[in-house]
Amino acid sequence: MGLLEDLAITTFPAALADFAALHPRVDLEVIVGSASPLRKLADRGRLDLVFGNPSVMPEASVRWQRQVPLAWACAPLFDPLADPLPLVLFSLPCQWRQPVMDTPSRHGRRWRIAFQSTSVHAVQAAIAAGIGVGALLVGNVPAGAVRPSEQQGLPLLPMVDIAISRRAGTDTDQALNSLERLLRRAAATDTPVSP
16 A cells, blocks of 8 residues: 555554454555655556545545645744744645645745755654744644644645545455555544644
8 A cells, every 4th residue: 555654654553553453464565655656656556555645546546535634833932923934845746835835925925945855754853943834734743843823924724635545446355445444544533624
């Protein structure tokens, strides 16, 4: 299976552990990455199931999808009114990057890129260190960070899509059906819908 890194560091490891307990004879290979490399693997038939960005697999293969919020996060002493606003971003090819950059621009805020990485852990560390403000899934806001609000000068971030996609011809695979159920259950508890 393919798993978007943003989702891999929350409660989804527990779902994968539950799967291993339910299906001890199934060898599950999990590949964690960003949408673009996962799409290439899916196109080559290397992935039976993908959990993450719906663009990773063809639209017809999307079996479950929902919108989840992004949240601003920064160190407690960070000034969200800084001008220009220092942003901590995910590097390209992150598909959520552009909507995050567009959000302050649409509200007349100047910004600059202060830090960027493809690693969730690096982005979390930069936010916690006070380098800038970043946008994360709510479950990925680092411990000790704060979530500044519109009243503190940061506009509401857009919702983003997460999805479960399956390769054609896998509907009768009971192990994959079980894995999909466990991932849906984990998503329901870990990725809150709009506040």
